[in-house]
Amino acid sequence: MNDLPLRPTMRAEELRHAFDRTFAEPPGIDTALKENLLAIRLGRAAYALRLSEIGGVYSEKKVTRVPASSPALLGIASFRGTVMPVYDLHILLGFPTSSAVRRLVTMSVAPIALAFDTFEGHLRIPSDAIAPQGASEGMRHHVREFVRTAGDVRGIVDLASVIATIRTQVSQTAS
Secondary structure (H helix, E strand, C coil), rough: CCCCCCHHHHHHHHHHHHHHHHHHCCCCCCCCCEEEEEEEEECEEEEEEEEEEEEEECCCCCECCCCCCCCCCCEEEEEEEEEEEEEEEEHCCCCCCCCCCCEEEEECCCCEEEEEEEEEEEEEEEEEEEEEEECCCCCCEEEEEEEEEEEEEEEEECHHHHHHHHHHHHHHCCC
16 A cells, blocks of 8 residues: 555545535434523523523613512513513522613513623523432522533523512512
């Protein structure tokens, strides 16, 4: 066998055939179920929200303060012609309020908006990468699952639980 390097024309021909083969082969199909998450941050804590539960993401939206007995209620804001109450996600998750609230998300299942500090991006992860909160872990407010991302473990906020808490607070103050 000859150990001489390939001539440039032979190497170019091999590369051309390899390139052409990629169009002849069927595309790879990823059959793994994926979960779409919105990566957010509350102070230094990393969290995620399920994209399927979110109606919209807004930045620097004006929130009008209203008298409220709940410290989590920041006020109201208009979203595409609908006025919604805006709640501080920091307080609902057991953190002190943040003066850095710059982002809002509206819920797809209830006319409620939640405020948080930082939007970090979109995550598309395999569903089997989501782990339930272990019994030995301290229960975090409204977090039942976790996902490991590059360098972080994020709690996935259970938005149904958050909405239930808000409704309970509203019904208690109405009575």
